[in-house]
Amino acid sequence: MILRASTVLLLLALMGCAAKAPVEPALPEAEEAVRRAEKAGAERYARVELSRAKGLIEKASQAGGxxxxxELAARAKLYAQVAEIRSLYLSTLERLREVRSERARLALERMAERIRxxxxxxxLAEHRMRLAEKEAERARxxxxxxxxxxxxxxxxxxxxLLLKLAREAGAESLSKKLFSSASSKLDLAKGELKEGEYDEAExxxxxxxxxxxxxxxxALRKAEARRREAELRIGELREKAVRSxxxxxxxxEAAKSLGAQExxxxxxxxxxxxxxxxxxxxAEGRLEEAASLAARAEKEALNLQRLAQMRWRERLIGRADEEIAAQAKDSLFKAERLLKEADRRGLGGSAALLKAEEAVKAAREALGRGEYREAWRSAELGAALAEMAIDAADEARKxxxxxxxxxxxxxxxxxxxxPRGVLIRVSGDLFPPGGSEIRKAYLGTFERIASALKGCPYPILIEGHTDSSGDEEENLKLSFLRAVRVMEFLIKRGLDPARLTATGYGESRPIDSNATPEGRRRNRRVELIVLTRGFLRPF
Structure with a gap:
């Protein structure tokens, strides 16, 4: 602890007062105190107090009593002590300042060193950061x-992938220009990729x-058009063959009615x-050949009927006109009666009935002209054809x-x-959305249908339909695929493929509103039409 000089003097004065005694202090003690003060640096730090102490010693040495x-020696000692204490105090302060200055200098030097x-x-960090930035830029x-x-x-x-799908769709031939351009650009893109020109390649x-x-x-549109043309052609061939x-x-049958067997x-x-x-x-599905053979069969049958007619006329030459006229009228009455029966049953439109009507008309005209033999022949032909149509209708109805x-x-x-025959309509979620595989829940339904139609001798149309959800072209394709799946199912269950024809109509033939869920559900359907009408008998 460092004490102020005034405080020290006050303490010493008090000490002196308290210690005052009749004992005479020794002058050497005062002189020793001066020496200690000098040694403590009083010449520099407490010159006034040191001078006073020396003066008092000098006076004490000259004093008489x-x-x-x-008294003088004690006072000299006191001043010497004050000078010593003051010198120690001031020198200590100076050393402290020097120490502090040195520490500060050292601290500054250390700080400067740390700063450096x-x-x-x-x-170094900035250099590394610049290197890292360059590396990051290269990495970026x-x-x-x-x-x-x-x-x-x-x-x-x-x-x-799209080019492969286009090729599978037949685009190489059906869309040659676009397919060739796409192939060329793909090759160019691959070349640019090898050269590292990625943006151009993309x-x-x-x-x-x-x-x-x-x-x-x-290609799909053209293929669909061709498919429809082929279906139309198949339908035309089938219809032509059936009618022939x-x-x-x-x-x-007309020739037989004229006695062709004999x-x-x-x-x-x-x-x-x-x-x-x-x-x-x-039956074997050779429709073009069937149409050609049917046309030849019809031509040969026509020649047969004409030849039978000629032979029949030859047999009538010897008969009386009255007898032939009576026979013609009876045959005409019979034919007209059969046509009325057919009309009552709603059988109009079949090939046999059309020919029967033509024959009856010819019979009336011949009868009016007095050509009884011709009238008889035409009336017999009309009656035979009408009877065949009625029998065929009974078979179909059964x-x-x-x-x-x-x-x-x-x-x-x-x-x-x-008017075409029996329509079997299966509506609902028969297939998964966008798919053509029959759901398991409906396999039992189609099993029953296959069982009912297995022994059926008539042709069967299978028509697929969708609702209006999604793309119209995709719906058309999807409806056809679904009809084909049903046809394949029936074939696996034993139905004759030659009697089955599949087609699709997409969303073009709704049977209910597409504005409601229930209506859309009804429109998602497959229809099987058993063509029992318009045929003399199953072929």
Whole structure:
């Protein structure tokens, strides 16, 4: 602890007062106190107090009495002590300042050293940061190039996939220009990818993808058009063959009614054989051949009917006109009665009835002209054809009733009689959305339908329909695929493929509103039409 000089003097004075005694202090003690003060640096720090102490010692040495001498020596000692204490105090302060200054200098030097070290570290960190920034920039550039490369490769892969799909759709021939352009741009894109021009490769690949998609869409449209043309052609061939066979059968039956079995049996066998060949070709699905054979059979049957007519006339030459006229009137009455019966049953439109009506009309005209033999022949032909049409209708009605009886009460199935035949309508979620595989829940329904139709000898149309959700073109394609799946199912269950025809109408033939969920559900359907109408008999 450092004490102020005034405080020290006060303490010493108090000590002196308290210690004052009749004992005479020794002068040497005062002199020793002066020496200690000098040693403590009083000459520098407490010169006034040191001078006073020395003056008092000098006075004490010259004093006459011991009391005065002791008093002066004590005072000299006190001043010497004050000088010593003051010197010690001031020197200590100076040393403290020096120490503090040195410490501060050392601290400053250490701080400066640390600053220099920090600056060096900062320069090193800045250098490393610049290196890191350059490296990061290179990494960013490399990453950007890798991203660009990946995008280009992805675009090329997508273009390759679309080009493959376009090729599978037949775009090489059906959309040659677009397909060729897409292929060329894809090759250019691959070349740019090898050269490292990733942006250009991506651009070319995107153009190739777009053109491949257009080529695929165009190919699908043309393929669909061709398919529809083929279906139309098949339908026309089937209808032509069926009508020719019906006509041939009607003519053969007419020839039989004129006694062809006895008059021209060989010609009858030839015409009948040709008709059977046409039926066989039809059953085996050889429609063009069936149509050709049916046309030949109809022509041969017509020649057969004409030849039978000629022979029949030859047999009538010797008969009286009155007898022939009576026979003609009876035959005409019979034919008209049968036509009325057919009309009552609603059988109009079949090939046999049309020919029967033509024959009856010819019979009336011949009878009016007095050509009784011609009237008799035409009336007999009309009666035979009308009877055949009625028998065929009875057969068809029986088959229809059997089908409806077999499937009546089957959940989710509507049964209708139409001008074409029996319509079997299965509506609902038969297939998964966008799919063509029959759901397991409906396999039992189609099993029942297959069982009911297995022994059916009539042709069957299978028509697929969708609701209006989604793309119209996709719906058309989807409806056809669904109809094909049902046809394949029926074939696996034993139905004759030659009697089955599948087609799709997409959303073009709704039976309910597409504005409600229930309406859309009804429109999602498959319809099977058993063509029992318009045929003389099953072929």
């Amino acid at each position: 011991p009391g005065e001498r002791s 070290e920090a600056e060096a570290r900062m320069r 550039e490399e990453a950007a190039r890798e991203v660009a490369r990946a995008r280009a490769e992805t675009a090329i892969s997508k273009a390759e 651009r070319l690949a995107a153009e190739a993808e777009a053109e491949a998609e257009k080529a695929r869409a165009e 066979m019906a006509g041939a059968e009607a003519l053969i 008059l021209i049996p060989s010609k009858l066998r030839e015409a009948s054989s040709r008709l059977e060949e046409a039926r066989k070709a039809m 088959a229809e009733d059997e089908i409806i009886s077999e499937l009546s009460g089957l959940e989710g199935v509507e049964l209708l009689k139409t």
